[in-house]
Amino acid sequence: MQDNVIKIALAGNPNSGKTTIFNSITGARQRVGNYPGVTVEKKEGSKCCDGQTVNVVDLPGIYSLTAYSVEELVARDYLINEKPNVVIDVIDASNLERNLYLAVQLIELGVPLLLAFNMSDVAKQRGVNFDLELLSKLFGAPIVLTVGHKGKGHEELLETALKVARGEIKYHPVKVSYGKRIDRLIDGIEPLVKADPGFTGRRPARWVALKLLENDSRVFGDVKSPALAEAVKEGVEYIQKIAGDSPETVMAERRYGFISGACQEAVKTTVELRHDWSDRIDAVMTNKLLGLPIFLALMWLMFKFTFVASEPFMGWIESLFEILGNAVGRFLTAGSAIHSLVVDGIIGGVGGVLVFVPIIGLLFLFMAVLEGTGYMARAAFIMDGYMHKIGLHGQSFIPMILGFGCTVPGIMACRIIPDRRDRLATILVLPFMSCGARLPIYSLFIGAFFAKNGGTILFTLYGLGILAALVSAKLLRKFVLKGEASPLVMELPPYRVPTVRGVLLQTWEQVRMYLKKAGTIILLGSVLIWFLSSFPWDHDYSFDYEAEMAKAQDAKGDEVEGRIAEIEARMHADKLRSSYAGRLGRVIEPLIEPLGFDWRIGVALIGGLVAKEVVVSTLGTLYSVSEANEESHTLRERLQSAKWPNGRKVYTPLAAFSLMVFSLLYLPCFAAIATVRKETGTYKWPLFVLTYTTSVAWIVSFAIYQVGSFFRIGIH
């Protein structure tokens, strides 16, 4: 470690406002939510302060430092191995005792500690008064009052943190007493820990002794000397005997006892806790009868709003790209490869995806508001009973909602689910949750074929995705990952008014990711698809179009122009069919024809493996390459007029619906598959997801298209 770099770690309970403080200190823009478990991985940021580089690490939100959950282990290992110069424990001051539990564990771990009493404004409103000096003495750590979202106290916090790191504020860790008998037991084990070669001094001996008595499997695995193992075994039995409960429960009880004692002395509450407005809202929102209908109505409203409000913006962007394409096209030689690359490949492909920025932005805006208020945690509460019936965990619900944004963070958020099988089941069904990247596909086809009832179709698609996830979960739990789901234990945060800044930042973060994708992977994909669909450039036509065109030109009459356009279109179609993309598409066409898809859609679906938006950009490229018909300007119009070789329309509403359903269900993008691999640690599960999702997609789309065709629904 360099001498001039100070490492600060932010620890704290979930939902205590750590991330807000992190963003404010480092100027970063991390996602802030109002439900527990938004931060599952540690995040780093840095800042310069008086010529000093300060590295700040935001640890995942945790309640304690046991070895029972991934995020607690991540935090614990970081604190032990990286030895930060100062640890700021962000404490929700309006919920002091519970939050101090982690502080006590940090004290025992022996880290240089600074307590940030966050949300001190809420605490004050509730009539809570802190004797900071006394509290600071009792816990042996300096305390700073902060108000997270208002940025109050952040400068003082950073200054104090630097003082602690530089050793200007002396740190006196206090010893928490577990009662005379247990204390004596700990004192007896400490020297044995020091003598054990398994513990080289990274971890304080007293902390190790405590963890050993608490049956911490991770720490126990390091025990080398039989004397220590024996002493711990006896100690555990002894505590069991004198307290009548398992040591970990007894120790937790005693820690809370210590905290209660301290709070009785140093915290005065002047107002009796009454029913606050949070409770009153909850009386309606989580009402036994109304809870579920309200939840469904809110979800429907979200999709309706997104779709209706984004419509005008999308029209503007569409025309903008058309103008751009024409303007740029004028500078390039018409008919040349470079003209085709820029206008059809790049502008056509990327533009086709950028059109959907408004719809993405608005959906995430709505979700950010719901999340920021704390409603999502209520949704988990409302849904738990139902989730449980299908064998998922109530906490599975949150990753699944995140999956609406992007499958990757959704899968990662599954870490908050404590039980391995619950977690696995959720990861495996998560790809069915319709992610933001699928939205452009729906939006394109709904705009072209279901303009009148777009909101309902969108709601149906999302519903279908959820249904597929739930049915799959049930099947998985019944046949593969057998057993009951473990019960839900989760904090219910109070309602909060989300800050405009917070909501906008979170929305922008999603939009930015989308734009970045459009500029990188989708751009590359578009160029690749353009190449595949434009080459071989010199095509040997089986038919002499030029001669026919010349003949048409010679013929006099009103229909000359129309006739020429038609021949040109046939010529382009011929060329496209024999391009690399065309050949590939035609190989898979027999497989997808029963679903109502032609080879172009086949190519687009293959492109969608990179990122689902590529389905749209591919169609954009394929149709702009093939269409000589200048009258259909936008992709929507081109789709509406696309035909099979026999003249039948490719996109009937039924085929469009079948395609949307297939896009919803078939295998998620490569990034999602890679994440499944990373989070499950095997190749078996990503392979399973790959085959399973694609089979389900094929079967469902096949059923929809065939049944629809049979009853002649939506074929005009």
Place this chain on the structure above:
Amino acid sequence: MDNKVPLTAVKLGQKVKLRSVNAGQGLKCRLSAMGIVPGAELMVVNTTFAGPMVVMVKDSKVILGRGIAMKMMVE
């Protein structure tokens, strides 16, 4: 003391004291960390038909699944 009942039998708005939790080590630790330790005062603030319930413990509200609530003995 024979007046121990499972948490699920407690009426809305009633204050009770937790006596014991019959669950695995991991779950017990999670509960402890959230302040749900033997001796803690709990108040049931919300319930659903067959699903979870919300209890107030210290100054926070915690959602508890039906399965775990049944294994918590209170008085």
